[in-house]
Amino acid sequence: MNAEIIAVGTELLMGQITNTNAQYLSRRLADLGIRVLYHSVVGDNPQRLSDSLALALSRTDVVIMTGGLGPTRDDLTKETVAAAFGLPLILNEEVHGQIAAFFRKINRDMVESNAKQAYLPAGSTIIPNRNGTAPGCIIRKDGKIVALFPGPPKEMIPMFEDTLFPWFEQMTNQVLASRMLRVFGIGESMMEDKILDLIEAQSNPTIAPYVGDGDVVVRVTASARTRPEAEALLDPCVLAIGERLGDFIYTTDGTPMEEVVGHLLMMRNLKISVAESCTGGLIAAKLVNVSGISAVFERSYVVYADSAKKGELGVSATTLERYGAVSPETALEMAEGLQKKTGCDVAVAVTGIAGPEGGTPGKPVGLVYVAVKMQSGVVCREFRMNGNRERIRTVTALHALDMVRRTLLALPD
Amino acid sequence: MNAEIIAVGTELLMGQITNTNAQYLSRRLADLGIRVLYHSVVGDNPQRLSDSLALALSRTDVVIMTGGLGPTRDDLTKETVAAAFGLPLILNEEVHGQIAAFFRKINRDMVESNAKQAYLPAGSTIIPNRNGTAPGCIIRKDGKIVALFPGPPKEMIPMFEDTLFPWFEQMTNQVLASRMLRVFGIGESMMEDKILDLIEAQSNPTIAPYVGDGDVVVRVTASARTRPEAEALLDPCVLAIGERLGDFIYTTDGTPMEEVVGHLLMMRNLKISVAESCTGGLIAAKLVNVSGISAVFERSYVVYADSAKKGELGVSATTLERYGAVSPETALEMAEGLQKKTGCDVAVAVTGIAGPEGGTPGKPVGLVYVAVKMQSGVVCREFRMNGNRERIRTVTALHALDMVRRTLLALPD
Numbered sequence: 001m002n003a004e005i006i007a008v009g010t011e012l013l014m015g016q017i018t019n020t021n022a023q024y025l026s027r028r029l030a031d032l033g034i035r036v037l038y039h040s041v042v043g044d045n046p047q048r049l050s051d052s053l054a055l056a057l058s059r060t061d062v063v064i065m066t067g068g069l070g071p072t073r074d075d076l077t078k079e080t081v082a083a084a085f086g087l088p089l090i091l092n093e094e095v096h097g098q099i100a101a102f103f104r105k106i107n108r109d110m111v112e113s114n115a116k117q118a119y120l121p122a123g124s125t126i127i128p129n130r131n132g133t134a135p136g137c138i139i140r141k142d143g144k145i146v147a148l149f150p151g152p153p154k155e156m157i158p159m160f161e162d163t164l165f166p167w168f169e170q171m172t173n174q175v176l177a178s179r180m181l182r183v184f185g186i187g188e189s190m191m192e193d194k195i196l197d198l199i200e201a202q203s204n205p206t207i208a209p210y211v212g213d214g215d216v217v218v219r220v221t222a223s224a225r226t227r228p229e230a231e232a233l234l235d236p237c238v239l240a241i242g243e244r245l246g247d248f249i250y251t252t253d254g255t256p257m258e259e260v261v262g263h264l265l266m267m268r269n270l271k272i273s274v275a276e277s278c279t280g281g282l283i284a285a286k287l288v289n290v291s292g293i294s295a296v297f298e299r300s301y302v303v304y305a306d307s308a309k310k311g312e313l314g315v316s317a318t319t320l321e322r323y324g325a326v327s328p329e330t331a332l333e334m335a336e337g338l339q340k341k342t343g344c345d346v347a348v349a350v351t352g353i354a355g356p357e358g359g360t361p362g363k364p365v366g367l368v369y370v371a372v373k374m375q376s377g378v379v380c381r382e383f384r385m386n387g388n389r390e391r392i393r394t395v396t397a398l399h400a401l402d403m404v405r406r407t408l409l410a411l412p413d
Numbered sequence: 414m415n416a417e418i419i420a421v422g423t424e425l426l427m428g429q430i431t432n433t434n435a436q437y438l439s440r441r442l443a444d445l446g447i448r449v450l451y452h453s454v455v456g457d458n459p460q461r462l463s464d465s466l467a468l469a470l471s472r473t474d475v476v477i478m479t480g481g482l483g484p485t486r487d488d489l490t491k492e493t494v495a496a497a498f499g500l501p502l503i504l505n506e507e508v509h510g511q512i513a514a515f516f517r518k519i520n521r522d523m524v525e526s527n528a529k530q531a532y533l534p535a536g537s538t539i540i541p542n543r544n545g546t547a548p549g550c551i552i553r554k555d556g557k558i559v560a561l562f563p564g565p566p567k568e569m570i571p572m573f574e575d576t577l578f579p580w581f582e583q584m585t586n587q588v589l590a591s592r593m594l595r596v597f598g599i600g601e602s603m604m605e606d607k608i609l610d611l612i613e614a615q616s617n618p619t620i621a622p623y624v625g626d627g628d629v630v631v632r633v634t635a636s637a638r639t640r641p642e643a644e645a646l647l648d649p650c651v652l653a654i655g656e657r658l659g660d661f662i663y664t665t666d667g668t669p670m671e672e673v674v675g676h677l678l679m680m681r682n683l684k685i686s687v688a689e690s691c692t693g694g695l696i697a698a699k700l701v702n703v704s705g706i707s708a709v710f711e712r713s714y715v716v717y718a719d720s721a722k723k724g725e726l727g728v729s730a731t732t733l734e735r736y737g738a739v740s741p742e743t744a745l746e747m748a749e750g751l752q753k754k755t756g757c758d759v760a761v762a763v764t765g766i767a768g769p770e771g772g773t774p775g776k777p778v779g780l781v782y783v784a785v786k787m788q789s790g791v792v793c794r795e796f797r798m799n800g801n802r803e804r805i806r807t808v809t810a811l812h813a814l815d816m817v818r819r820t821l822l823a824l825p826d
Contacts, residue, residue: 014621019431019432022454023428036426052451108603281689281696281698284693285694298716298718299715303712305712307712
C-alpha cells in the first residue's frame with residue numbers, strides 16, 4: 001500500500017509551525033509496511049484543499065490528513081472530505097456528549113462552534129480524542145482509506161496509536177513489533193558509520209536511525225503473522241546493534257533518559273538532588289516527569305546567581321573569584337554543598353555558559369561542567385557543546401543524567 | 414506571487430528527518446510578500462519528481478526545490494528541472510573550479526561524480542554554495558521562476574540569504590509586515606467567537622488565529638509597497654482586536670510569556686523566586702531563558718516532597734495534614750516561606766496534581782493552586798486543567814507567569 005500525508009493549515013505555509021506530524025506518521029506508516037510517496041501541505045482554502053485531496057486519492061491508496069478539524073470556520077477538512085466522497089455530515093450524539101463533558105471538566109463554557117466538531121461523515125469510524133475536543137475518523141470508500149486527525153501532535157499521536165495503528169494491523173493481518181534503541185554520547189554520523197552495514201543488509205527487521213531530542217534513536221521493526229514471531233526476529237538484530245554501540249545505548253524500549261535514571265535510583269533506594277545553574281531547573285523538571293520519583297526525589301535548587309551558589313550550597317567566595325562560576329572547582333563545591341545540605345545519596349551539580357551572551361575566548365559559550373557526587377566518590381566532567389541556548393541546556397541535562405546512569409551502572413565515564 | 418516549496422528526498426518520506434527547510438523558506442517568502450500555497454515532499458524517483466514539478470508549475474509562479482543536488486545517481490533534481498524546461502545541462506568551468514577548491518580545502522580527493530555538480534541548466538543564475546559542493550541555481554522561463562537548493566539547512570539557508578532573498582527583493586516591490594498577538598486565559602474557540610467578524614471583514618491585513626504552546630496566537634499580516642505603509646495598515650487592525658480581547662493579549666510582537674514577565678520585573682527591579690512542586694523546575698527553566706534575567710532571578714526551589722515544603726519553606730505540618738499538599742493554604746504558606754527565606758519581591762508558589770496518578774474525586778488530576786505574594790498583597794488561584802502531565806505542567810507554568818504579569822500591571826485576576 002502507498003500513502004500520502006496531507007497537512008492542512010495556513011500556519012504551516014506561513015512557517016509558523018513545523019510539520020512534525022508528517023515525520024511522525026511517516027515513521028509509523030513505514031513500520032506498518034505502508035510506503036509514503038508524498039507529503040503535502042495546503043492552507044485553509046476549500047478549493048485547494050479539495051484539489052489536493054482529489055490528487056492524493058488519484059495517486060495513493062491511503063490518505064492521512066492532519067489539521068483543520070478545529071471548531072473555527074477556517075477548519076474545513078471534514079467538510080471537504082465528506083463532499084469528495086458524497087457523504088453527509090451527521091451529528092454523533094455520543095461525540096457531542098463527550099465534547100460537552102470535556103468542557104465541563106475544564107470549567108469552560110461550550111460555545112456553539114464546538115458543536116460542529118460532533119458532526120462526522122456518515123459511515124465513518126470514529127477516532128476518539130482523549131486530549132481535545134476534535135475527534136478524528138476513518139473513511140473507507142471506493143477502495144481508498146482516508147483518516148482525519150486534528151493538528152496538535154499531543155492529540156494526533158495518541159489517537160493514531162490507540163486507533164489507527166491497530167486498525168491497520170488488523171486490516172493487513174500482520175503484527176509489527178519494534179524496539180526503540182536510544183543512543184547518547186556518540187554523534188549521529190559516527191553512529192551510522194558503525195551500523196551502516198547492518199542497516200543496508202536488513203529488510204525484515206528494518207533499521208531506521210533518526211535524530212532525537214539531543215540523542216539519537218534507532219528504530220528496529222519486524223513484521224510477522226504473530227507477535228512471538230515478530231519478537232523473535234527482533235532479538236538477533238538488536239543484539240547485533242548492541243555489539244557495535246555498547247553502552248552508548250541507554251535503553252532498548254524507548255524509555256527517556258530521566259526514566260532510566262529514575263528507575264535505577266528507585267531500585268536502589270538512592271535519593272537524588274540537583275543544583276542547577278545554566279540548566280535552570282530543567283533536570284529537576286525532567287526528573288519529576290518520572291512516575292513514582294517522589295520516593296527518591298524530594299527537592300532541588302536553581303542557583304543561578306553566585307550569591308545563591310554561596311548562600312544555598314556554601315560554595316566559597318574564594319573559589320568563585322579564583323576559578324569563576326563556570327569551573328570544575330565550583331561544580332565540585334556545589335555538589336559537595338548540596339550533599340551536605342540535603343543528605344542525598346546522589347548530588348548532581350551543573351554550571352555552564354548556555355549563551356548567547358557570557359562567553360569569552362577562554363570560556364566559550366557551550367562550556368559546561370557537571371559534577372556527580374555519591375558515597376563511592378565524585379566525578380566531574382567538562383563538556384564543550386555547540387548550538388543555541390536551548391540545545392546546550394537540553395544536551396547538558398542529558399549529559400548530567402547520563403553521568404548518573406554511568407556511575408550507578410559502574411560504566412566508564 | 415504564489416509559491417510552492419518542493420523538498421526532494423526519500424529520507425523525509427521515511428520520517429528520518431523533519432522538513433525544516435519548508436518552514437524556513439515559508440517564513441522568509443512571507444517576508445517577501447510571496448504567498449506560499451503548497452509544500453510538497455517527494456522521493457528520489459524521476460517520474461514522481463517530474464510530475465510534482467509539472468503540477469507545481471501549473472499552480473504557482475515560483476517553485477523552490479530543496480534536495481537532490483548531491484553527487485550521487487539518486488540526485489536528480491537538476492536533471493528533472495532542465496528536462497521540464499527543455500534546457501541542456503552545461504559544464505560551468507567556474508563552478509568546477511570552486512568544487513575542486515572546496516575539496517582541496519577539506520583535504521579530500523574530488524571524485525568524478527562531483528564533477529556532475531558543475532553542470533547547470535543553460536541560462537540559469539548560479540547560487541554559490543559556501544558550505545558544500547552543490548551550487549544552486551535560479552531558472553526564469555515561461556513566466557515561471559524555479560530555484561534549486563541543496564537539502565542540508567546549513568548550506569541552503571546562507572545560499573537563500575546571500576542570493577535568492579536579495580534577488581526577490583529587487584524583483585518585487587511588495588513588503589509584508591506582521592504582528593504576532595499572543596493570547597492566554599481564553600480558549601481558542603471562545604477567542605475566535607469574539608473576533609470572528611473582524612477575521613471575516615479583513616483581507617489586508619489578514620487575521621489568522623492558531624494554537625500556540627499552551628496559549629493562542631493571532632497573526633495579523635499586511636502587505637504594501639513600503640514598510641511604513643504596511644505598518645500603517647496593521648495598527649488599526651491590532652487595536653480593533655485589542656478592544657475585543659483586552660488583557661488576554663499579553664504581547665503584540667510574539668514575545669513569549671516568560672520574557673514579558675521577565676522584562677516587567679527587570680524594568681521595576683523586582684526580584685523573583687519560585688517554589689515549585691508539580692511543575693518541578695519548569696517555571697525556573699522558563700525564566701532563565703530570558704536574557705538578562707540574572708539581575709532579578711537568583712535562585713528557586715523545587716519542593717517536591719512534603720518534607721521539602723516543610724524543611725525549605727517552613728510550611729507547617731498542621732497545614733499539610735489538615736488541608737493537604739495540594740491546597741490554597743499550602744500554596745500560600747509556600748509563597749510566604751519563600752519570601753521570608755529569600756527576601757524576594759515576588760514569590761511564586763505552585764502545588765498541584767499533574768497526574769496521571771495521585772488524583773482523587775475531591776482533588777482530581779489537573780487541580781493546581783498558584784500563589785503569588787508581593788509587598789502589595791497575595792493572590793491565590795485555583796485551576797482545574799486537563800490533558801496529560803506535560804500539558805498540565807506547561808499550562809500551569811503559563812498561569813503562574815500570567816498571574817505575575819497581572820499583578821505587576823494591576824490587572825484583574
